[in-house]
Amino acid sequence: MNPDTGEILDFVIEARDEAPHTINLVGIESPGLTSALPVARRAVRLLAEREHLTLNKSFNPRRKGIVSFSDKTTEEQADLIAKEPAYGEIVCRCETITRAEILQALNNPLGVDTVMSIKNRTRALMGRCQGGYCQTRIAAIIQEEKQKEPTEILYSRGRSQMFTGWVRV
Structure with missing residues (x-):
């Protein structure tokens, strides 16, 4: 609620x-993509009012995206598998997401390690089975890649543990 006008924000x-x-950004999950640029500008402006900011001339705002296996032609897919065998292992059958794509997401600079971040x-998990096939496989990849115990695997944030002990995959 806006403290000045009383209107709901x-x-x-x-x-x-x-x-x-820090800058608090609250309630932005759903419309966040369409308003990302003005939200970022406002957050930077607020931060600049409180902190001394310096321009990082070596900053590259473009990041390399995850290579989508399913968007490639059969020949391009074969080339990807030849270069990186993890493209040959389909983890999510519904969306044709490979182990290589999961690993790219896990090892990006943001350091993601939850099922929802993947x-x-x-x-992955967005197909017709809604993760019935791939969810435990993704959890196993997170466990292996990030050296976590099963009880440390999170679905999302906070204390959203997926398992309370060992699970057969």
Whole structure:
């Protein structure tokens, strides 16, 4: 709620004295993509009011995306498999997501390691089975790649543990 007008806000972008060096971005999950640029500009402006910002001339705003196996021709798919055998292992049958794509998502600079973060970056778990086939396989890849115990595998954030002990995959 806006403290000045009393109106209900769709999302909140604020800086607070009790949380230095941070900007709160609240309620942005659903419309976040379409409003990402103005939200980012406002967050930077708020941060600049409180912090001394310097331009990083070596910053590259373009990141290399995850190579989508299913978008390739049969010949391109064969080339990908020849270069990286993990493209030959389909983890999500419904969306044709490969182990290589899951590994690319896990090893990106943002350091993702939850099942939902893999879903958001690769489309795995979004097919007709809604993860019935691939969810435990993705959890096993996270466990193996990030050296985690089964009880440390999270579905999303916080305390959303997927398992309470060993699970046969």
